[in-house]
């Protein structure tokens with residue numbers, strides 16, 4: 001009695017394949033397919049209405065979409081750079097501390113313990129033009145006598161969101177860079193001191209190359225984070241007023257769930273995913289190059 | 299070119315004192331080796347000279363400057379670390395030229411100095427490799443090269459050869475000695491290997507527990523150890539030490555056996571004094587297999603417990619007064635364990651230490 005039997009490796013992999021297919025592959029294919037239809041959540045039958053690349057063309061021609069895209073890119077660039085510099089500074093300071101460093105490290109991680117939703121609410125309050133802390137403080141100090149419209153003016157709102165974003169995530173950089181600093185061996189630094197380096201020169205020539213891989217890991221993680229930024233903006237400004245703080249994902253969210261145009265939303269989602277993929281690949285390239293520099297294998 | 303003076307230098311880590319008032323004067327161009335057992339404070343002393351470790355008391359002078367508060371970069375020293383401490387992200391060429399680049403030398407000057415150092419240390423083939431792609435010996439040479447390109451006033455070496463295999467170590471030892479003759483600089487060299495110390499040093503500094511036990515040329519410390527610690531630390535095999543008591547110009551050992559008080563000590567001992575008799579294996583040899591002994595000697599009949607042939611000579615293990623001692627046999631012949639031989643002890647080369655202070659009675 002010979003019965004056809006699946007090869008053992010396949011049987012062993014089957015559970016994983018099924019789970020992956022159910023939670024990743026099928027939704028992915030379905031959403032990709034729906035981006036070529038006029039699918040609206042309110043009219044399920046529209047899922048079968050194939051309209052080719054219409055949604056993609058529409059997004060490509062939409063000034064709103066590109067404005068949101070550009071704004072996301074801008075936020076990403078500014079936030080990542082500032083967070084990196086601040087995080088580096090923080091990590092260097094904490095690394096100097098010899099007494100109570102553990103406590104400091106824990107405190108440093110506090111912002112990461114709050115949900116971005118709560119951070120959004122908190123900063124929405126802080127920047128509120130009537131009862132907010134910032135305006136209150138400015139007025140009490142006599143630095144301003146008007147209610148500054150922090151969340152209404154387009155540029156100020158962008159700034160407010162940036163501050164909230166940085167408050168909640170600078171510690172990601174700080175923690176990862178601190179881990180990098182712990183991994184820097186003492187010997188080459190001492191050799192550099194003997195070789196005539198000032199503290200700044202030994203940082204620049206020895207410490208920095210050692211922590212670059214850690215910086216790139218943080219950048220990769222955070223670029224994905226910011227590229228999909230949604231919650232803080234949604235809470236603080238809801239992309240408004242009048243789309244002045246619209247980011248890709250607040251726009252996609254609104255298009256998909258408020259306007260119910262899921263097909264179009266998915267098309268925009270796929271375009272923006274390229275942004276994320278681009279940054280991931282870019283930073284991982286950099287990471288590998290930095291590791292190869294240190295002879296850690298590339 | 300500079301001399302180095304340590305004046306009553308102290309190092310404390312919190313309440314723990316690890317270097318206790320070290321005084322040492324190192325001349326210009328002198329090759330001084332700090333030697334001592336693990337944990338005696340050699341590295342700490344060296345690192346204080348380098349400025350990598352703050353000093354807790356005393357004064358360090360390099361050239362004519364007190365450098366207590368100068369950072370390493372202002373001391374014009376270079377240092378070779380025990381595990382080389384190369385810059386892993388720089389090529390050999392960049393490693394060698396780094397200090398010159400920091401000193402803002404022109405590229406032409408850097409290239410010339412680097413090529414010269416690479417030539418001396420036969421590193422020319424590896425110039426574009428990263429340290430990770432070098433063998434231990436090659437890394438060691440890069441570390442040395444990095445030290446010599448700068449023409450510093452003082453070279454500091456912290457056990458630079460301890461990670462190398464025996465053959466390479468001997469080879470590099472010779473290289474370092476040659477290098478010293480070539481570059482003519484003051485060198486302070488730390489090791490726990492007394493052979494390295496003996497072969498390299500102009501003067502040896504023997505340390506123990508943060509104190510200097512003796513300073514002297516290799517021959518001085520070998521021939522005239524100041525105390526029993528130095529006697530057993532310097533020389534291989536270590537000096538044999540036997541406790542005894544002076545009685546009527548003889549030293550009575552523990553089991554009643556006695557030998558005459560060596561002539562050179564006769565007026566330095568007193569009746570009833572507790573002493574320690576010291577002699578090296580080279581001065582205890584079987585009759586017929588010994589160097590001709592000029593002066594007074596004592597004869598002892600002893601059974602051999604073990605023999606270690608070394609080629610041109612054989613090390614014999616035997617015991618005197620219940621204590622194991624080592625002797626040497628020239629023109630060796632096979633010796634069976636248990637065989638009794640008549641040994642000659644060269645009294646003129648014997649040492650005598652006070653049992654109480656452990657110091658030499660010379």
Ligand SMILES: Nc1ncnc2c1ncn2[C@@H]1O[C@H](COP(=O)(O)OP(=O)(O)OP(=O)(O)O)[C@@H](O)[C@H]1O
Nearest residue numbers: 311314316334335336337338339340341342343490
């Ligand atoms: N940071 C420190 N804190 C406390 N004690 C220290 C510190 N560094 C060194 N010591 C102690 O100082 C003593 C001398 O150390 P040092 O490194 O100078 O020894 P060493 O002679 O170089 O030994 P080795 O041959 O093993 O390298 C040791 O007992 C060591 O435990």
Ligand SMILES: [Mg+2]
Nearest residue numbers: 340341342456
């Ligand atoms: Mg040491």
